[in-house]
Amino acid sequence: MIRLIFLCAALLAAPAQAQLAKELFGAQRAGSAQRAEPFGSYSRGCAAGLVQLAETGPSWQAMRLSRNRNWGHPELIDLVQDLGRHMDRIGWGGIYVGDMSQPRGGPMTSGHRSHQIGLDADVWLYPATDMTLSVRQRENLSAVSMRRAEGAFVNDNWSRGQHELVKKAAQDPRTARIFIFPGAKVRMCEDETGDRSWLRKVRPWWGHHYHIHIRISCPRGARACINQDPPPPGDGCAEARQWVNNILNPPPPDPNAPAPAPRRELRMADLPQQCAAVLSSR
Known part of the structure; x- marks a missing residue:
């Protein structure tokens, strides 16, 4: 607690707009006493009035509690709980929930570039069967990869349960996108025999073979x-399928492609002006 006070004092002593946003938002331990509202975009913003997902529910478990990233807009909290109840009904115990947002959103001290406005949630692809995990188990339990061949295909851990998890999340009208590795998207395209409209929201992306990333709309x-x-x-x-093709048969590198620009750490001046009030609210 003393260390946190000294950190906040040192940060606040610097010119406000020049301060690294991740240090300020990463130091917050609770949400702001404001109406729930996201400010900015998924990868450049903050959020007021976020709600903490209960660490344990009848059909969900928040994982990696030491990170304090189980916060979200009430709409996201509701969706996550709905998803857990659905998976419980169809044979899993529920879901294991990974990172959502920090208590007041904002850039994170490590990991994600997004998850900044309380509208993103990672849900493990691991079949959740034990809803009584201890704090230590939630820190140490390893998620299980579902991919093989660098994400071109699913492996033997993939089952109809993972398909139904993604489908249910995508069918929720609040959901804007779901990110998952390319081989899983192709497998679901091959296996789905009913209404296929939900597949539009399921987008292939690198990584995302241990969990799905659910993003809801503003x-x-x-x-x-x-x-x-x-x-x-x-x-x-x-x-x-083109993503998979490119994994299996990588196209030759473009010799004229510019080198990627290094990513700059976001400062308070880069965020919406409302974020200063979010930080200062009790």
Whole structure:
């Protein structure tokens, strides 16, 4: 506690707009006493009035509690709980929930570039059967990869349960996107025999073979929240197959491609102006 006080004092002594945002937001231990509202975009913003997902529910367990990242907008909390109840009904005990957001959103001290406005949640692909995990178990239990061949295919850990987890999350009208590795998207494209419209929201992305990343849309009335552009029309299956093709047969590198620019750490000046009030609120 004393260390945290000294950290906050040192940070606040620096010119406000020049301070690293991740240090300020990473030091917050609780949400702000404000109406729930996201400010900015998924990878450049903050959030007021976030709610903490209970560490333990009848059909969910929040994992890696030491990170204090089980916070989200009430709409996201509700979706996560709905998803847990659904998975309990169809044979899993529920779901294991990974990182959501910090108590007041903002850039994280490590890991994600997004998850900044309380509208993103990682849900493990590991079949959750034990809803009585201890704090230590939640720190040490390893998630299980579902991929093989660098993400071109699913492995033997993949089952209909993972398919139904992704499907249920994608069918929720609040969901904007779900990120998962390309081989899983292709497998679901091959296996789905009913309404395929939900597949449009399922987007292939690197990594995401231990968990799915659920992103919901800006809540109604959140005027300072910036939605991501919607996915292209169609089910996205051809695009996912192209990802797989490129994994199995990598195209030659473009000799004229510019070197990627180094990522700069976000400072308070880079965030929406409302974020200063989010930090200062009790």
